[in-house]
Amino acid sequence: MKPESISEPPLSGSSQSSDSTAVPESSDTFLQGVKDCLPTLLGYLSIGFAAGVVEKTAGLTLAEIALISIILYAGSAQFIAAGMIAAGSSASAIVVTILLVNLRHLLLSAALSPYFRHLTPLRNLLIGSLLTDETFGVAIQKSAARKQISERWMHGLNVTAYLNWFLANLAGAFFGQWIASPEQWGLDFALPAMFIGLLVLTIMGRRKYLLDITVGLIAMTVAVLVSVLWSPSMGVIAAAIIASTIGLVIERWK
């Protein structure tokens, strides 16, 4: 059942170029967003599970784990929060670290913004509030060869990923009661392995291997150097800015 969309105005003539008319309408529904999320569900289920275990072993209660997965909803930040809470860090140190780590969302959100120009700021707020590395990755692949992304499709993708994450965290928290050390089972590797998978999938999807691998290697070098010399959070920001700029320069002057 496709909801009637009488209230939505048709696409403006100028933005409806030949490539967007070629796209079938069925690819823009909420349900299609749910379906496009499915391939990533199991991967994030395992990471959410690992996050739940790590949060539980860090001493968080079930209610706190539910809260953190609902209102923070960010894999790396939740791992970091659990680690720093267990280590007894101050609240301000934890919040500042997470701010810096999640500043990368500025860049992801900016990269998606051209595809949501047809929406009001308030509706873009709803799109952005559930933005993750994963939903960004799926959405940016969807954006190939089109000028805008469907709002309903994006909500379908976002809400599915969100519910999956919440359930995975709770499952991890539940089973975490019986897992004394997540390291023994390699569960602390869920996050780096996910980053490896997302990196490889993004590069393979773009088919600009030489340039992308160059950018990736520069980013790795900058990230490690800046992390050691300054701070890990600045390492990610510096790597993103420097490596992306070099990628753009090589592309222009090649």
Next chain:
Amino acid sequence: MEIRPDIFLIIFGAALVTFLPRVLPLMLLSRISIPDWGMRWLSYVPIAVMAALVAQELFLDGGKFAALSTNVELIAALPAFWVAIRTRSLLGTVVVGIVALMLLRMLF
């Protein structure tokens, strides 16, 4: 089943500073048009960010270089990369990475 006040403060603060960078560019940049070079620059950002996060996880330990001789994570990353390239499966990559690290820690 309880939420301690100090933990609530940490979670709420972390959630707020995560929420703002997520929504602000979408809300503001949608109003203006980004030039072509800006779009091309943004297209490299996801790769740079992911690569940076991978490098930090693999080469650093508590903000310092991890000793290469005892770095089992780096070895576990090899089968994870291989599976990611061959299968393009996020799940496969995560599972193989976890199992590889678990086996390596049993051995060393």
